[in-house]
């Protein structure tokens with residue numbers, strides 16, 4: 001039994017079926033794919049692609065090619081986004097059928113250690129299982145005491161793209177908030193971002209966030225750090241917002257507000273007690289390295305187990321959980337799980353950050369290769385990026401890496417592999433990277449560590 005059809009759930013279901021198990025996957029919604037495919041990773045990336053087209057066209061005036069202002073057909077744009085999602089969701093259904101993975105639509109809760117109760121359109125069904133993988137994901141956290149007004153949205157509402165608000169407030173300067181800011185700014189909204197912490201993208205090193213912050217500061221109406229929303233009053237002329245904190249915005253009336261202040265695991269919504277599954281106070285289900293809960297025949301994966309709430313983590317956990325159930329001797333033992341903000345510029349990091357190294361007193365050497373010295377970055381007209389490597393001082397073994405710049409999310413994969421393989425900086429420096437690519441900056445950062453280049457053009 002797999003509970004949930006997001007990236008964790010469908011990966012687990014498909015792998016289990018491939019290994020010969022008889023699989024039923026339960027999903028409360030009609031469409032398979034979970035948050036990631038339907039209201040997360042994929043629709044946001046489709047819209048970010050269009051946002052990039054628009055801002056690239058704006059920037060290209062500086063390269064001698066000027067375009068007229070874009071004409072935005074919101075219905076067609078929505079259709080494009082929904083079409084991308086539709087293709088992937090349809091693909092999943094086909095893959096499930098191919099493997100004889102059965103699906104059941106309904107909301108499931110545990111009714112005992114070997115039973116789930118599923119509320120379907122045709123009534124309540126009790127389904128029994130020998131082994132279960134719980135992959136019920138997470139949901140957006142709402143701010144308390146906000147009025148019930150359709151102009152106040154979470155990321156799901158924001159991705160529906162109902163209109164292009166003239167004045168948009170984004171509450172939360174993390175990855176999801178900034179990606180939505182990027183989309184609506186490009187489409188023409190005047191965007192204000194407020195973030196409770198003292199920095200955007202808490203978790204990333206400040207030097208990697210700086211080029212993003214500089215660019216968006218020039219584009220947005222305002223970015224206000226150390227600031228929180230205290231109250232919102234829904235009036236006819238707009239949403240009147242009361243702020244508190246270090247840098248409260250001058251503008252206080254907005255046409256729409258997107259709340260992106262984090263996500264909460266769904267562990268507390270499954271009547272897990274009935275099966276004896278431990279759920280912590282925040283709603284996470286603790287698991288061991290084999291993804292087993294405290295009830296050995298029940299595993300849990302993805303957003304509802306501790307760790308970063310990211311699709312690639314859920315996918316890899318799903319694979320391991322299915323293999324464990326099929327009797328394979330495997331554990332989930334990723335050395336690193338990369339993070340990427342698909343903003344413009346993108347910010348990506350993996351392994352140890354410099355901030356963590358300092359806080360934990362871990363000795364490190366660091367080198368940052370400025371993209372102002374990359375021929376490819378210059379020819380793209382986007383030389384504000386940096387590629388950074390952290391290594392162990394004695395051995396030069398790679399501890400962490402980060403990049404900011406266009407396509408930084410793609411570049412980080414090389415560092416992820418290097419970390420997984422226990423590579424040293426010399427391995428990257430001696431690797432012949434294709435020229436002229438942004439990937440060279442990874443090798444050049446390693447050269448800076450090794451002292452094999454000392455001066456930059």
Ligand code: FAD
Nearest residue numbers: 004006008028034035036040041108137302303309310311
């Ligand atoms: P989910 O995808 O949440 O799937 C859980 C499924 O379980 C859902 O379909 C749900 O309906 C179902 N379910 C829950 N409870 C029940 C129940 N009781 N009965 C039946 N079914 C139930 N991650 C990335 O790695 N890259 C990105 O670019 C990225 N972008 C994102 C953008 C946005 C706007 C958002 C919101 C998230 C983004 N994420 C991204 C995070 C990513 O979507 C999640 O980490 C991922 O979906 C987690 O997968 P999962 O399988 O654990 O759970």
